[in-house]
Each structure stands twice: as structure tokens, then as C-alpha cells.
Amino acid sequence: MSERTPSGTRDVLPDEMRELRALTDRTRGTFEAAGYGEVYTPALEFERDSNAATGPGAASYRMFDERGNVLVLRSDMTVPIARLVGTRYSATPGPLRFCYVAHSYRSVGSHRGHAREVLQAGVELIGAPAPEGTVEALTVLCDALDAAGLTGYRVGVGDATLYPVLLERLGVAAERRSEILRDLSVGDFVGVESQLSWLGLAPEDAELLISVPRMRGGPELLAGIDPRLADAAGGLRQVYDALPPRVAERVIFDFGLVRNLGYYTGVLFQVYDDAIGEPIGSGGRYDELLAQFGRPEPAVGFALNVELLHTAVAGEERDG
Amino acid sequence: MAELRIAVPRGALMTETLDLLQRVGIDTAEVRANDRKLLFDDVGIITMRPSDVPTYVESGAADIGITGKDVLMEQPERDVRELVDLGYGRCVIVLASEAGPDKAQEALKRLGVVRVATKYPRIATNYLESRGRQAEIVEVKGSVELAPLTGMVEAIVDLTQTGTTLRENNLVVREEIAVSTARLIANPVADRLKARAIDALLERVGEH
Numbered sequence: 018m019s020e021r022t023p024s025g026t027r028d029v030l031p032d033e034m035r036e037l038r039a040l041t042d043r044t045r046g047t048f049e050a051a052g053y054g055e056v057y058t059p060a061l062e063f064e065r066d067s068n069a070a071t072g073p074g075a076a077s078y079r080m081f082d083e084r085g086n087v088l089v090l091r092s093d094m095t096v097p098i099a100r101l102v103g104t105r106y107s108a109t110p111g112p113l114r115f116c117y118v119a120h121s122y123r124s125v126g127s128h129r130g131h132a133r134e135v136l137q138a139g140v141e142l143i144g145a146p147a148p149e150g151t152v153e154a155l156t157v158l159c160d161a162l163d164a165a166g167l168t169g170y171r172v173g174v175g176d177a178t179l180y181p182v183l184l185e186r187l188g189v190a191a192e193r194r195s196e197i198l199r200d201l202s203v204g205d206f207v208g209v210e211s212q213l214s215w216l217g218l219a220p221e222d223a224e225l226l227i228s229v230p231r232m233r234g235g236p237e238l239l240a241g242i243d244p245r246l247a248d249a250a251g252g253l254r255q256v257y258d259a260l261p262p263r264v265a266e267r268v269i270f271d272f273g274l275v276r277n278l279g280y281y282t283g284v285l286f287q288v289y290d291d292a293i294g295e296p297i298g299s300g301g302r303y304d305e306l307l308a309q310f311g312r313p314e315p316a317v318g319f320a321l322n323v324e325l326l327h328t329a330v331a332g333e334e335r336d337g
Numbered sequence: 338m339a340e341l342r343i344a345v346p347r348g349a350l351m352t353e354t355l356d357l358l359q360r361v362g363i364d365t366a367e368v369r370a371n372d373r374k375l376l377f378d379d380v381g382i383i384t385m386r387p388s389d390v391p392t393y394v395e396s397g398a399a400d401i402g403i404t405g406k407d408v409l410m411e412q413p414e415r416d417v418r419e420l421v422d423l424g425y426g427r428c429v430i431v432l433a434s435e436a437g438p439d440k441a442q443e444a445l446k447r448l449g450v451v452r453v454a455t456k457y458p459r460i461a462t463n464y465l466e467s468r469g470r471q472a473e474i475v476e477v478k479g480s481v482e483l484a485p486l487t488g489m490v491e492a493i494v495d496l497t498q499t500g501t502t503l504r505e506n507n508l509v510v511r512e513e514i515a516v517s518t519a520r521l522i523a524n525p526v527a528d529r530l531k532a533r534a535i536d537a538l539l540e541r542v543g544e545h
Contacts, residue, residue: 173529204418204525211422233532269529289526294397295416296526 025125025133033327037136040165040327041118044138047161048116051153053140056115058097060122061088069309070096071279077124077133090122095280095303095318098141103310111144111314118323132324139300139320146315147302148255151284152264154300154317155256159264161321162288166330170290170297172267173233174256175274177281177301179249180229186245187222201230202275230273238270246272256284280306288321292332297325339363339381340534341527344394344402346387349498350519353425354403358382361541391415391522400527401535406517407496411459418528420535421521421542430460432512433503434492435485439511441492445470453492454484461494464514482506 022028029037045055064087067076075096076089091097094117106113118138125131140157142150155172162170180201184194193216200208210227218226225243232238239254253270260268269289276285285301300319307314345354345368355365364380376383383399388411390404395415402417407430409419432453434441444451450471455461458474465472475490482502484490496517497503500510521542528535 171530204416207419207422207520231536233529269532271529289529291526291530294395294524294526 023133025131027132037323037327040330041136041138041323043164043166044161044321044323045116045118047164048138048140048157051114051140051157051160053114053116053142053157056098056101056117057119058091058094058101058117060090060120062091062097062100063087064089066100066310067092067096070099070306075279076122078122092123093121094119094137094139094320095141095306098318099143099303099306099310099316102143102307103312107312112150113143114140115143116140136323137320138323138326139298139318141316141318143307143312143316144314145317146304147252147283147317148259150315150317151256151302152259154319155268155286156261156264158286158288158298158300158319158321159267162326165326167290167297167326167333169292169333170267170288170329171269172264173269173271173274173287173289173296174253174284175271175286176250176252176284177274177276178283179246179253179272180275182249183229183246184226186249187218187226189216189218189226198275201273206230232272233269235269236265238272252284276301284317286319290329290333292336293325293329295325297329298322339379341400341531341538342381342383342398344390344399344404345382345384346390346402346404347384348387350387350403350405350426351384354519357403357423357425357542357545360545361538388412391417394522394524397524397526399524400531401521401523401538403519403521405496406515406520407457407460409520409522410515410517411457413459416525417522418525419520419522420528421539423519423521423542426517426519428496428498428517429510430457430494430496430514430517431503431510432464432492432494432514433485433497433508433510436507436509440485441511444491451492452490453494454481454490455494456481457494457496460514464494482508 067089076092078090080088082088098115102113121135121137123133123135125133142154181194181198197209197212209230213223213226225245236257239250242250274285280303281301282304283302287296288298290297298319298321302317304315307316355368359365368377368382387404388408390402391408391412393399394402394417405426441451450473452473452475453461454475454477458476461474477484481493481495485493486506523535
């Protein structure tokens, strides 16, 4: 039997569509109420814009238009909105608040049931530095998840600079750092440990570097922090201290959280729920991305995967 | 019900895995006594073939699991976290061919491509490509040793523990590709949401 739609894509029929629509209406309502105006950008964009922001290779789908321009299908909404801000709002004073409910396009591994076409609902907050901007983004995130009806979720919060800075400070050479961070980004802790044990570091430094990526937990993690880490975790503490209690109680600190997208520069986060085995959404600070589009300003944002969110809400209802 | 659901591999790694779980305080008697049962909810154990362990752990159907490094190398796209090298179940992934003049070398030299039978197409392809050798990978499900003996291929990539099966089939190891041992893996979400239970288990594993 031939496939009806390309692998990783699918049709949505009325029953499911009604539920998805209700979900996106609720999250969009939260975003709008918090002052985030909805925007839409073209699914097709110039490859040069995509490359300028994230380096070559971020986009999975390329094509030519009738004049020979290379076009790509956007791989997320953050880069298009950065481009939009740089071109359409170049003289408007910040902070700027935008939200979206739109599809992005990714490549998929074999046999995984992952989607090529991902429906995302998210926000971008431009011109709001850490920690206030980060606090606002985390608050809107939790409000949107509450509005979606998800009850058991937690937000893992880390800092893209924490572990790289610690590696550097303890004298790990640049080349080794990038290899260690690569192992960490794919969750290969056995690889991280074996690399660190061969570096000839002082035993107590090696021990710290092995244990830090495994540190995850509540605020007690910040309270009992190793002095060699205190500086690097300062950004996390500032954010946590300013969070409203309903958001703070959702937070899990994760010192091993490293960036999966090239443009994250500081605090980053992921949304977890017991009902589903992968993160429902993610976000973080990207303080250098806007400079690529002529408006150097700090920024933060997040995107929820609407279909995973729907699955998680349904899973919580099922598990009672 | 148990705090964590653990995916346990059937086959060569099973006995040592159950011994380990027993030592860290999980009652494995029922699992040992029931060869056909697959789900043991009281102690949180599910059993499956080793190559299915990353699938169950990635989906979150199991929080953690134990499987061979060979399985993880063959399924690199699985989003699971590799937490501990458990050390047991040591095997070597090798490139082997018939004893005597190496037919694989001969094929590469004269035909420019070598045919390789394997149950590990990803590992074989990555290894040969990284060495700049062109290979035609033939995926087989059963005894790989048969493939070179019948002339279907010039070499195999397979897992060997002692080399006995290879020797009995007149095959010799030409190159060692990687060493594989049992690994403890975790689902990335469970590793955050059930951090305390997982860390407690890891600590007990470290002591034994």
C-alpha cells in the first residue's frame, strides 16, 4: 500500500480538530491577555535569513523559486519573528511582545513517529533583559499550561552558560569542552564521565564536573550550592527569587540542561509531564539573535508543541 | 506499585541484570520463576528483547532500562539518557572474514566495494564509511556467520564474546570496531520528574 501522506505528516479529522482548536484558543487567549499580539510569518523564507540566525543546516527542506532564490521551510518561529522585528519594528521602542500558533518543519529519524510538521504555540518577548524578561516568560508559560488544563506539569530550568563556564573555569581546553558538551547534549553521561576522567584534572574538580550535570531538583539545589558553582548559578537564583509562587512551585532546576538550539544564551527551560515521555515545550533566552537582524536586544521566548500538549492533557484525563 | 518501571533485557544480559537488581533491593524471584510472563507490576519490571529496551524507555513506557552499548550504537537517534556503564556483558563488535587470505581486502582492491553481512547495519555503515571504504551492507536477522561461508558476502560485522562461534565457522577477526557492555539508560522526562528515585537507585548500583 502506498503512503497517503509523507511519513511524519498526517490528516486531522473533525473530532480531534475541535479539541486542538479549543486548546490553541485557550493558549492564545492567555498570550493575548498578557499583552502578546499574534503574528503570522511566511512558512517559506529565504535560506540566508535562516542561516544567518542559526548557521547552515537548521532548515530541513529547501527549494528554489522561479528566480533561483533558495527558500526553506521555517524550522521554528523564533528566527522568523526576529527577522520580522528587525525589518518591521526597527524603530519601535521595546519591549515588544508577540505570540503565534503556527507550523514549523523538521526532519525526522526513522521509525519514530515524530512529526515533520509541528504545530507550535509560543511567545517571543523582545527587549526585556534577564531576569525580569525570563520571569515574565516563565509566568506566561505556566498560565498557558494552566489554561490548557494540564495539571501535573513541571518546568525544568537550567542555564546554557552554567556548565560551559564551569568547564572553562576549571581549566578544560576549548576543544575538549565542545566534545564534552556534545556528549551531554545527547544525554551520554557515560561519555561525559569517561572524557573527564582522562583529562588529568584535580580529583575534586573532576568529581564536581561529573556530578554537576546530574544535579536536578528544587530550590534546595541553589541553597546548598558548591562555591565553585555559585557564580555560574547566579542567573538562575535571580530568576527564581522573582517568580510568583504558583510558577516557582513548578520549577525543577537542572544544571545539566544544555542548549539544543544554537541561539540560546542564558536561562533555558523545558516542560515535562508525567503523562508523556518527551518534553511538551521548551524555551530560553536568546540575547544575541536579534543582532543578526539589526536590532541588538535581549530576548526570551518559548514554544509549546500543541499536539504533544493535547496528548498530555488526554493522558492526564485517562490516568485520572 | 513500584516507584520506577524498569525495562530488563531477555537473553544474554538477563541473569546478570536480575542479579544486579536483586542486590540493590528489588525482588526478582517472580521474574526468574516466570519465563513467559512479561510484566511484573509489583516490582516494576518489564522484560523484552534487548533491542526493544531503548524503544520502551524513549516512549516513557519504562522509566529506565538496561541494554547493551551495541544496541544504543545501532539506534543513535533514540532520545534516551545513558547514565551508567554497568561493566558486565562485555562483547566486542568485530569485522570478521574467512580464515586465509582476506577476501574482504581482495574485494575492496579489485572490485572497489566489499559486501558485509550484519545485524548491525548502522554500526557497520558508520564504521566502514569513517574508514573511507565502500561497502554494500546486507542485513540478516539470523546467524550472520553463514553469509560469508556461502559466498553471499566477503565479511561480517558482528558481536562476539569469546570468538568461539567465529572460530567454529572458520572465521577470523580482522578488526575490532568497539567494545560493548551493559548500560543503564533513562527516559529524559523520568530522569527529571523521578530524579530522586533514579538517583537513589544509581547510588545503590554504584555501591555494588
